[in-house]
Amino acid sequence: MLSLSALAFSLLVAAPAPVPHSNLVIAPCDAGEHQQFEVITCDIELKNTGDKPIHVSKGEAAMAWDSIETGVITVPAHGVAYIKAKASLRDNAGYVKHSFRFATDEPGILAVRGSNVNAFVSTVLDDSAPTIDFGMVKLDGPLPSKSITLASREVNDFRILEILSKPDYLDASLGPDGRTVHATLRKDAPWGQLHDKIKLKINAPQQPEAWISVDANAQGEVVPDGDPFSLGLMRTNNKNEFLVRMTSRSGKDFKVGAVTLERLKGKADVVPCVPAESGCKLVRLRVTNDQALGRLQGVLNVELPDFKRTLPIEVVGMLLSPEVKVHDFNEEVEKAREAKGAAQSVAASPTQPKGIDITQAIKQTVNKEADVPPPGKGPLLRWSVANEGSIYGYIVYRADAETGPFLRINKEMIRVIDDGGNAAGSYQWRDNSAESGKVYWYSIGMVKGNGEKQPLTGAQKIIAK
Secondary structure, eight states, rough: OOOEEEEEEEEOOOOOOOOOSSSEEOOEEEEEETTOOOOOEEEEEEESSSSEEEEEEEEEETTTTOOOOOEEEEEEEEEEEEEEEEOTTTOOOOEEEEEEEEESSSSSGEEEEEEEEEEEEEOOOSSSOOOEEEEEEEEESOOOOEEEEEOOOOSSTOOOOEEEEOTTEEEEETTSSSSSSEEEEEETOOOOEEEEEEEEEEETTTEEEEEEEEEEEEEEEEEEEEOOOEEEEEEEETTTEEEEEETTTTOOOOOOEEEESSSSSSSEEEOOSHHHHHHHHEEEEEOOOSSSSEEHHHHHHEEEGGEEEEEEEEEEEEOOOOEEEEEOOHHHHHHHHHHOOOHHHHOTTOOOOOOOOOOGOOSSSSOOOOOOSSSSSSSEEEEEEEEOTTTEEEEEEEEEEOOOOOOEEOSSSSEOOTTTTTEEEEEEEOOOOOTTOOOEEEEEEEEEETTTTEEEOOOEEEEEE
16 A cells, blocks of 8 residues: 555646636746745746736735735736745755745636745754654653754854743753753643644854754543544545544543544544444544645544543545546656666676765865866865765865864855766865864765755865965
8 A cells, every 4th residue: 555655756647627828927936045044035026928917916825924915016018026925934944945825816717826935944953853752652651751962063162042932741951061952741741743843042143043843642541543544545536534533541431522623624523433332432534525636634623521632633645536647656666776777787897986985085186187176275175976866065064183073164055066967976175264284174064955964975184285
């Protein structure tokens, strides 16, 4: 059976019906590279190719912390206008897309249009997504404590200055090293899946805060048989009905009050368990077809008056029209691997290189006479990387000793060379801040498209000339 994540990447969608022609051409705004917690303003371009003015209004942001102009903007005939959007990057990392929509006075389905603000978001943290995951926790048993230590090779003597906020159901404190956060789940934590943030003030000039994600599956007296509950693959020509079983861990009977849905269209009611069983209730969930196709992710809220609580149950699924074909993702991947293996066996030769020795990635010599090194007299760093598809750029770190501490020394990230993917990327960078005669240790790090940082090379010793 295909997982939902696999389905998301393996769908082959039938050709859509023709879309009515629009005279309004909308270009997304590419904001470039930014730092976490910036608020960026970007102008979305609106171009009118028609002979009559088009009016745009009622701008809305998909996320509550973003904003867009709401007033009327007139796009003149054969002219251009702009609608200003603001995106709060918060703790985003890597390539991000903030979505917006607005109304137009074009007829029919063209009356509501949308666009995006795109950016690449960097963080000073070595771990781009620090997380404390408590896993499944029974709140009537021993409560877990976890710690996480943050680090940064971009801030000299990195420190956490204070805890700005935390979930009420969590006790949190700073360790004496100024980099570690200790967290303990409380008995009064809400039931169900918990996803929150511990917000910290840090001493980075370029980034005022760092957030730690907190995840837990907190189980009380009543638990569902799946959280998140998988709806699987659904078709719009089927009756998509599901039974969510809830049981009392002690076996005692309990009452169920109101049952509501968030971010998912459908109906839900309570039905008896079959066969009848003490401490058991069933919620019948009917997913309706009058909602956006694709991945569905919502919350089923079940009121439990005996416990004065509401149990939220996450529900996820994929809703598709009948004509959409689904191919087995694992099968397609295996075919691709077999094809690639066959091609490599034909092309292989005894003299074929076996790969790049990353310990040789930093060199002070020029490998190709055609390369023009950067100006200056400082140490020249050169490296070459194959298979750069997932890489956004590179960072150069330097230390006075092999054991560190290493700190970033290139202000601007060294972007991946876009050569169509036909050759290994070759790079060179000169450290003109080095003092002549001094011994330094250098290493290269890479930043992936999702913001994740990984080492590319080990430490290399260089004496500045």
